Amino acid sequence: MKLPEAGLPAALSRLSECFASLPGVGSKSARRMAFHILNISDERAAEFAEAILGAKRDIHTCRICGNLSDGDLCVICASDRRDGSKICVVETAVDLLSIERTREYAGLYHVLGGVISPLRRITPDDLNIQPLVKRISAGGNGENSAINEVIMATNPGAEGEATAMYLSRLIRPFGVRVTRLAYGIPVGGNVEFSDNATLYRALEGRVEVE
Amino acid sequence: MKLPEAGLPAALSRLSECFASLPGVGSKSARRMAFHILNISDERAAEFAEAILGAKRDIHTCRICGNLSDGDLCVICASDRRDGSKICVVETAVDLLSIERTREYAGLYHVLGGVISPLRRITPDDLNIQPLVKRISAGGNGENSAINEVIMATNPGAEGEATAMYLSRLIRPFGVRVTRLAYGIPVGGNVEFSDNATLYRALEGRVEVE
Numbered sequence: 001m002k003l004p005e006a007g008l009p010a011a012l013s014r015l016s017e018c019f020a021s022l023p024g025v026g027s028k029s030a031r032r033m034a035f036h037i038l039n040i041s042d043e044r045a046a047e048f049a050e051a052i053l054g055a056k057r058d059i060h061t062c063r064i065c066g067n068l069s070d071g072d073l074c075v076i077c078a079s080d081r082r083d084g085s086k087i088c089v090v091e092t093a094v095d096l097l098s099i100e101r102t103r104e105y106a107g108l109y110h111v112l113g114g115v116i117s118p119l120r121r122i123t124p125d126d127l128n129i130q131p132l133v134k135r136i137s138a139g140g141n142g143e144n145s146a147i148n149e150v151i152m153a154t155n156p157g158a159e160g161e162a163t164a165m166y167l168s169r170l171i172r173p174f175g176v177r178v179t180r181l182a183y184g185i186p187v188g189g190n191v192e193f194s195d196n197a198t199l200y201r202a203l204e205g206r207v208e209v210e
Numbered sequence: 211m212k213l214p215e216a217g218l219p220a221a222l223s224r225l226s227e228c229f230a231s232l233p234g235v236g237s238k239s240a241r242r243m244a245f246h247i248l249n250i251s252d253e254r255a256a257e258f259a260e261a262i263l264g265a266k267r268d269i270h271t272c273r274i275c276g277n278l279s280d281g282d283l284c285v286i287c288a289s290d291r292r293d294g295s296k297i298c299v300v301e302t303a304v305d306l307l308s309i310e311r312t313r314e315y316a317g318l319y320h321v322l323g324g325v326i327s328p329l330r331r332i333t334p335d336d337l338n339i340q341p342l343v344k345r346i347s348a349g350g351n352g353e354n355s356a357i358n359e360v361i362m363a364t365n366p367g368a369e370g371e372a373t374a375m376y377l378s379r380l381i382r383p384f385g386v387r388v389t390r391l392a393y394g395i396p397v398g399g400n401v402e403f404s405d406n407a408t409l410y411r412a413l414e415g416r417v418e419v420e
Contacts, residue, residue: 009269055222057221070219
């Protein structure tokens with residue numbers, strides 16, 4: 001006797017597939033999530049659906065820096081309490097949030113939207129680079145806040161570093177200081193298990209013990 | 211200078227919270243999923259939202275067995291290729307799917323919707339038990355398919371076993387055979403790392419080597 005494949009009802013497997021398309025979600029977790037949706041109230045489910053549509057509808061990129069925002073300007077560009085003389089260049093808005101969480105940086109940002117990658121055919125024209133150059137040549141967000149430092153916070157790796165190098169050559173002519181994040185052993189890491197490239201960078205960037 | 215908390219835009223943090231409410235999703239993964247939604251097409255996002263609403267709207271429980279279904283009957287109860295003389299009693303529709311995947315079982319199912327739990331104040335009346343008794347006393351789905359075996363596949367544990375015991379006392383008077391899944395060392399597991407309860411059950415349930 002051949003058994004009919006007693007799979008999920010169509011509506012449920014469709015939902016499962018949607019969850020499985022999310023980053024880091026396998027088919028088993030996706031099915032568990034789909035079953036979870038069946039158990040929540042109709043109101044919660046409607047809120048979830050609306051949250052998806054609402055995020056797509058309301059979230060845009062900031063006109064100045066490319067950060068995510070639900071208005072014309074992001075909270076950082078709109079704030080009058082940020083140090084307008086510094087711009088930190090990041091690959092994505094997620095990187096920006098990570099730096100914000102340190103609560104160490106009070107300047108502005110610029111979100112590139114990726115890195116230059118000949119292999120993946122991503123050229124400088126595909127990135128949010130021209131607006132950065134304009135910001136620097138125009139002297140910053142406000143009138144009286146000339147930019148004097150641009151901090152490269154692209155990811156350490158061939159493409160991130162090449163992009164930082166490219167930007168540096170583009171920006172330095174405007175007379176601004178171009179810096180990059182320090183490389184080294186991560187806090188809580190250890191020397192024994194650090195890879196060669198990291199140790200090399202940590203040695204190279206060694207500083208005087210105070 | 212006190213920094214303003216540069217969090218996510220409201221629409222994005224709402225979406226993040228929705229994802230974080232799913233089982234097994236932490237706040238970091240939830241944020242990553244929310245960012246992912248921003249990067250998919252509007253069509254895909256609309257499909258996702260509709261999949262959530264559609265699952266809530268279309269998925270009901272099967273009138274006979276309590277399995278999930280998008281019609282009046284689930285695919286198993288609606289099939290004429292299942293062995294109508296056996297009913298396998300499971301706690302949830304997910305358990306049913308797990309047993310289906312073995313492709314070993316051709317009978318019918320009955321989904322309890324949980325287990326009896328005095329601690330969590332779940333009584334037999336809260337579960338899909340009366341319809342099971344009715345199915346058995348009425349002699350199965352069809353006219354000519356008297357049920358002769360009910361297999362308890364509740365989870366091994368105090369509540370699952372107590373529920374199986376309760377059902378067994380309820381069902382046996384109808385003259386059907388009541389069995390339960392075998393307990394023992396899982397395939398691929400090993401004796402050294404098996405817990406006491408499992409080893410005890412494996413010893414107790416030992417079978418003749420053929």
